[in-house]
Amino acid sequence: MTDVPSLVLIAGPEQVLAERAAASTVEALREADPQAELIRLDAASYEAGELQLHASPSLFGGSKIVLVRDLDEAREELIADVVDVAAAGLVDATLIVQHKGGARGKKALDALKKAGARVIDAPAIKSDRDKSAFVTNEFRVGRRKIEPDAVRALLEAVGKDLRELASACRQLIDDTEGVITAEVVQRYHGGKVDATGFRVADAAVGGNAPEALRLLRHALASGLDPVPIVAVLASQLRQIARVATAGRGSSAALAKELGMAPWQVDRARRDAKGWDGDRLGRAIQAVAAADFDVKGGGRDPVYAVERVVLAIAAERQG
Structure with a gap:
């Protein structure tokens, strides 16, 4: 029956x-x-x-x-x-x-x-918050635990396609033992992680211009288009601004309020140190100009994205 x-x-x-x-x-x-x-x-x-x-x-x-x-x-x-x-x-x-x-x-x-x-x-899973929940649930169903940093690393490595994300989760469940850490994800998907716009954005927002340029050129050489790189830069700066003005509270509570994943709140809080409102505003304006350039408004999309990465790093350094 x-x-x-x-x-x-x-x-x-x-x-x-x-x-x-x-x-x-x-x-x-x-x-x-x-x-x-x-x-x-x-x-x-x-x-x-x-x-x-x-x-x-x-x-x-x-x-x-x-x-x-x-x-x-x-x-x-x-x-x-x-x-x-x-x-x-x-x-x-x-x-x-x-x-x-x-x-x-x-x-x-x-x-x-x-x-x-x-x-x-079968609702659409589009936001990083929803994808984080999806990944966490994949490991829960597989009776495994994954750390928040590893969730983030997996999303950065595999990206937008849910089918690829599900496949990557299954591979880690089948091929590894114990708790899934960021180091484990790096071992299996390190090449993909290094070539993403997220690593470029981390370095730029942190003020490390040489590392940001190295990762950017590696990403471009790996076939990544300038458009999504600029989109990640914009997203990361906006998240810093939103979290910085959202007040105190737990990561989980702010994540729910802002429609973000808890690890994104933690990252934005960490990244916000060293920024002030004026420099953050100028960085966001620089990204908006780069977005116009890489989408056809400028002559050289590669030059535009390199210039904005340097501009963000310079603003972070003050």
Whole structure:
């Protein structure tokens, strides 16, 4: 027996979470019936009536799992068929529907919810705070502990893609033992870490111009575009300004208030030492000018990013 209902809706844009939700639902159903047939239907190639055909009871017995992907991209035929199947109910079959978001297919979503579908959310994970929580949870599920500095190092090394981040977490869980530290992350992803804009920003904001230039040139030689480097510089300076004016409080409390990760608050507090409002303001203005230059306003994006790194370091040194 299984507690999975006959209708399951996976709603949200984060495909890693959606795929995991679908896989875990299929796994639960196959634990109850190892012979359950899995049928995948894609919105792009769907033909009218396919859903009813596959969802109907088999002449040879056994259960079916019908997975409909990308309902948000479906034509009216698929939307109408989902509405009909949800209203009619299913026998010896489970319908799993994935919808990334938006208004398209709303009629089918309403029909599934009205029929009592289990709704599993797959919300977007975009902010550093959300990604930090994702990484921490990956290690918690893997029954491992990761230090805050290691979370930061992993985010800096792997960056924006959640699928790559999940893969990096799995590699560390499988290939290491004990607590994951920043040194462990450095050992596995050191080349990537050194080539990121985060290291450049750390050195520049800390006033170390020679190290900032060395890391910058390494990053550029590794193929990193000047645009994201300038974006990281801007983000780090803004975080210093926000934390410096936010008052006292625990890192966790300020992180929640400012929409940041606790390690970002700790870093901003550390980086704020040695800065004052005037010099921080001039550094932020320099980054704004560099942002214009690297996005097409200037003649040489590489020169623009080198100049702003030196300007930030000089302001930090006073």
